Amino acid sequence: MRIVTSDIQLKTSGHSETVDITSSVEKNLRATGLKEGTANIFSVGSTAGLTTLEFEPGAVKDLTLMFEKLVPENGRYHHEDAWHDGNGYAHVRSALLKTSLSVPFSEGRLILGTWQQIVFLDFDNRPRKRKIVTQFIGE
Amino acid sequence: MRIVTSDIQLKTSGHSETVDITSSVEKNLRATGLKEGTANIFSVGSTAGLTTLEFEPGAVKDLTLMFEKLVPENGRYHHEDAWHDGNGYAHVRSALLKTSLSVPFSEGRLILGTWQQIVFLDFDNRPRKRKIVTQFIGE
Amino acid sequence: MRIVTSDIQLKTSGHSETVDITSSVEKNLRATGLKEGTANIFSVGSTAGLTTLEFEPGAVKDLTLMFEKLVPENGRYHHEDAWHDGNGYAHVRSALLKTSLSVPFSEGRLILGTWQQIVFLDFDNRPRKRKIVTQFIGE
8 A cells, every 4th residue: 555645736717617637637646656546636725626527518617607506706705804805706616516536546547437527626716826636545 | 554446336217316325335345354444435427426414205305405406407508518418407416516425434334423324316317327436445 | 554543522503603623633633643645534423514615704604604595594394304303404405515525634734725724514403512533544
């Protein structure tokens, strides 16, 4: 058993930009040489989130619209009272979607469905540099 | 420390059918002989999800109705433009609930509340055969 | 590689009380002596949840209000038919937010954003004693 910690660096434009990070996670997995185990993926910061999705434009748009319906960007947020930076909605969306995701791997490959990708959503209201930690535990 | 990968096979009818998989996870755990560690559970595919719930008919119905309220089955989804298979809602619900869940175990038993079960929700709009990966890391 | 299981004991007042448990998780981590790995955090019970959030009063209030909008405390819940204890909303919120969270650590410290805390939300409608399992896998 070994544990290997690496990361993925992203530049995003915010506003629920949805990035398919599957190939980046696979690349980091290959670099470890591990064959069987769990990939623990964690988005550092409180205005983004991680999940899996069929990464095609329609489903991406549907997910974005769902977040806009549930937690509107232009709603009234008390977080605004502290910071006045207009991203209260992003904090709520991130807390709802959460910043951790675990994906198993076997024979050196992530176990995912054919149409299931690992996606990062940046909910913030401005361009950001993001760090996503990828930690692989296995053998 | 060891890692053991196994799975659970299910036939589901979709439409948010909610399946209590606790005993199946426990069975796979016992087969490993591991006593202390983490069970990483992962649903393969992009139209289902995993969580914990008090598995009784009322709470199951309440959770199903919540998903219907937040992400209606008969809503307008752009995913439909790509596939015309009527399950756009299922992709959005799956991305919201997410397909991974981690549960600790100790003395060879999952650490769960008395009324806390591990449940699989199949959001798709047709019967499916499903594979849920159960991966146990521990000693 | 080692695995260490410990816990956090809390007394909460319910009604979406939001508790910053970051320092408690850090304390349990330090007690392990582990330097690099994953903290798997799990809330025992079916009426609470775990996530990350910028822990300041405004964002806490915003997240609480979102849950009240999506899953109102005074809504009609079928869970009520079984137990008549008025906390059907809490079960639905817990299933939506989920009770597991994984956070990586490195050099003996949790890898979190500057304004990203680990929070426990107790959705129940009465004071509770809570147990949160913290399990550290690493080396």
